[in-house]
Amino acid sequence: MEVKVSQSLQWSTWKNSENIMRKPSNSLHFTGRYGGKPPRDNQRFVSYHLGYGKGLNGQRMLKISCSSQNVPASVLQSGSVPTCFDEAVILKKKSEDIEPYLDGCCIYLVGMMGSGKTTVGRILSETLDYSFFDCDTLIERAVGATTVAEIFKLHGESFFRENETEVIRKLSSMKRLVVSTGGGAVVRPINWKYMHRGISVWLDVPLEALARRIAEVGTDSRPLLHGEPGDAYTKAFKRLSALLEERGEAYANANARVSLENIAVKLGCEDVCNLTPTAIAIEVLVQIENFLKK
Ligand SMILES: Nc1ncnc2c1ncn2[C@@H]1O[C@H](COP(=O)(O)OP(=O)(O)O)[C@@H](O)[C@H]1O
Numbered sequence: 001m002e003v004k005v006s007q008s009l010q011w012s013t014w015k016n017s018e019n020i021m022r023k024p025s026n027s028l029h030f031t032g033r034y035g036g037k038p039p040r041d042n043q044r045f046v047s048y049h050l051g052y053g054k055g056l057n058g059q060r061m062l063k064i065s066c067s068s069q070n071v072p073a074s075v076l077q078s079g080s081v082p083t084c085f086d087e088a089v090i091l092k093k094k095s096e097d098i099e100p101y102l103d104g105c106c107i108y109l110v111g112m113m114g115s116g117k118t119t120v121g122r123i124l125s126e127t128l129d130y131s132f133f134d135c136d137t138l139i140e141r142a143v144g145a146t147t148v149a150e151i152f153k154l155h156g157e158s159f160f161r162e163n164e165t166e167v168i169r170k171l172s173s174m175k176r177l178v179v180s181t182g183g184g185a186v187v188r189p190i191n192w193k194y195m196h197r198g199i200s201v202w203l204d205v206p207l208e209a210l211a212r213r214i215a216e217v218g219t220d221s222r223p224l225l226h227g228e229p230g231d232a233y234t235k236a237f238k239r240l241s242a243l244l245e246e247r248g249e250a251y252a253n254a255n256a257r258v259s260l261e262n263i264a265v266k267l268g269c270e271d272v273c274n275l276t277p278t279a280i281a282i283e284v285l286v287q288i289e290n291f292l293k294k
Pocket residue numbers: 072073074076077111112113114115116117118119120180213214217273275276277280
């Protein structure tokens with residue numbers, strides 16, 4: 001029997017398995033932890049299921065699946081969550097398929113705040129062996145400020161936008177980058193002139209999901225969401241709806257659109273919040289491929 005284990009199922013995940021249980025039907029279930037130290041609650045564990053099944057030709061095959069629940073935002077963003085075996089394999093295969101067509105072209109992720117540009121961008125850069133850049137971080141460095149919120153407070157939004165354009169301009173002369181742009185980068189036509197030197201992809205996420213994600217981490221780092229009354233979810237929802245209303249058409253300038261609602265339908269998933277960043281990264285590659293083959 002030949003079993004190919006993807007790189008993203010790292011040895012450390014297996015080595016650190018907390019408990020291995022033999023299940024009745026000749027299958028194994030074990031829970032692995034990610035990261036160095038054992039977390040205290042079970043929610044930070046990832047469960048693996050190993051069992052035998054039949055392949056297409058009826059041959060016996062080892063099947064591996066993995067599930068993770070309530071993985072903290074910081075871990076999701078770090079891109080170090082052990083992902084579903086199948087998803088990891090599909091992602092790698094897809095990236096190998098499109099690499100020759102991409103020819104080193106930069107990928108710009110656009111979308112509302114919280115749409116997952118940073119989280120998905122990191123995964124894409126890793127699988128494509130590209131470098132990853134987050135525009136907000138580069139602007140903070142260029143200005144010598146600690147946060148975007150500080151830049152807005154000290155210098156105002158138009159100063160921030162000027163710097164954003166300058167960062168995008170500089171990045172656009174480079175190759176093999178995945179760039180996570182700020183949610184508002186789409187409003188300036190000059191930014192599109194630079195982004196169209198590469199391929200732009202719009203991560204289209206329903207407002208409810210955006211607001212839920214942002215409410216979880218708070219609005220501190222996102223100055224445009226400050227100032228609404230109400231609980232974190234309501235505040236985020238209201239401001240995001242107003243911004244989306246203003247910007248909807250600007251996002252549609254992107255070369256490709258990745259709709260989380262469409263992915264959920266494809267995968268038979270009831271709630272877009274259950275889509276993993278890897279599943280979304282796969283769809284980004286599929287949509288880039290569609291665009292390049294047009
Ligand atoms: N597929 C996903 N499922 C659940 N939470 C996610 C997903 N993608 C991103 N997040 C979380 O949503 C928040 C915003 O994601 P982030 O990548 O920073 O978005 P952006 O860069 O577009 O602002 C983060 O807390 C992140 O962990």
